[in-house]
Amino acid sequence: MKHMLSLMDWSQEELLEVLKLSEEMRDKHTHDLKGKTATMLFEKPSTRTRVSFEVGIAHMSGHPMYMDATTSQMSRGESTKDMALVMNRYVDMFVARVNSHKFLVEFAKWSKMPVINALSDLFHPCQALADVLTMKRKKGDDKLVVSFVGDGDNNVTHSLMLASSLLGYEMRVGCPDKFRPNASVIAKCKQNHQKYGGELTITTDPIEAVRETDVVYADVWVSMGRDDTDERLKIFEKYQINSDLVKNAKQDYVFMHCLPAHIGQEVTEDIIYSKQSVVFDQAENRLHAQKGLMKFLLSEKQI
Numbered sequence: 208m209k210h211m212l213s214l215m216d217w218s219q220e221e222l223l224e225v226l227k228l229s230e231e232m233r234d235k236h237t238h239d240l241k242g243k244t245a246t247m248l249f250e251k252p253s254t255r256t257r258v259s260f261e262v263g264i265a266h267m268s269g270h271p272m273y274m275d276a277t278t279s280q281m282s283r284g285e286s287t288k289d290m291a292l293v294m295n296r297y298v299d300m301f302v303a304r305v306n307s308h309k310f311l312v313e314f315a316k317w318s319k320m321p322v323i324n325a326l327s328d329l330f331h332p333c334q335a336l337a338d339v340l341t342m343k344r345k346k347g348d349d350k351l352v353v354s355f356v357g358d359g360d361n362n363v364t365h366s367l368m369l370a371s372s373l374l375g376y377e378m379r380v381g382c383p384d385k386f387r388p389n390a391s392v393i394a395k396c397k398q399n400h401q402k403y404g405g406e407l408t409i410t411t412d413p414i415e416a417v418r419e420t421d422v423v424y425a426d427v428w429v430s431m432g433r434d435d436t437d438e439r440l441k442i443f444e445k446y447q448i449n450s451d452l453v454k455n456a457k458q459d460y461v462f463m464h465c466l467p468a469h470i471g472q473e474v475t476e477d478i479i480y481s482k483q484s485v486v487f488d489q490a491e492n493r494l495h496a497q498k499g500l501m502k503f504l505l506s507e508k509q510i
């Protein structure tokens with residue numbers, strides 16, 4: 208059974224199929240989840256992910272069930288294996304935002320239903336689906352140059368790198384040396400680039416990262432669960448997306464951010480609310496991309 212824990216084990220063909228289904232599901236109400244329950248477990252806060260999944264499941268005639276980790280037996284140490292074996296008896300799909308990616312891997316091992324990562328410490332694949340869906344709508348099907356500037360060792364960065372490599376885009380990550388992306392993600396992206404084209408550059412120079420790029424992408428400098436805020440705010444200062452930095456990008460670049468943003472830190476107000484910012488279309492596309500993903504995972508003709 209196919210899950211969406213990360214894009215590490217996805218092919219270009221599968222990703223393109225999900226993107227195609229996402230466009231087909233845009234503004235559509237279906238019966239794909241009729242009579243089915245999809246549980247949404249959250250160990251961390253969320254606005255977009257919770258609401259877009261809840262609405263998307265309802266659009267597909269399913270019952271979205273919110274589960275707060277702190278009020279479940281998970282908070283008292285019930286094993287992940289037992290939780291999965293029990294949930295198998297009640298529900299048909301399991302969406303989870305968790306502290307540790309290991310939880311998802313273990314849960315999926317015992318799960319009889321599709322498991323979807325709604326963000327973990329390592330990956331945020333649903334975000335990346337919406338990101339590339341947005342890029343394709345804004346820029347068409349050409350090969351793009353995508354630049355992420357900020358925290359390289361970050362769930363959003365990792366998933367964006369993987370999605371870009373599967374599409375053969377040129378991906379650049381501008382980050383401090385101490386906050387480089389995870390080595391196994393870099394290795395997987397390099398493999399994908401060999402197969403699908405494009406390349407990955409990691410640089411400590413934010414100007415080099417955004418030079419002549421189509422997409423300038425930012426995320427917060429301090430992700431949920433990190434406790435080294437003071438050090439990060441200092442070290443990331445020169446990685447702010449502002450009007451000086453974007454002068455180096457292509458004239459028609461688009462600005463993207465997974466949100467929530469910390470305006471004045473990773474991005475300035477003039478950039479995030481500029482005409483070239485697509486952050487709210489990007490947020491909307493979470494809904495369409497997740498409907499496409501759920502449709503794909505439920506379909507028998509998974510590639």
Ligand code: CP
Nearest residue numbers: 253254255256465466
């Ligand atoms: N981008 C994103 O996942 O937002 P939430 O944390 O609000 O779900």
Ligand code: NVA
Nearest residue numbers: 363426430431465466
């Ligand atoms: N990297 C951020 C993404 C939030 C959607 C975090 O993990 O907090």
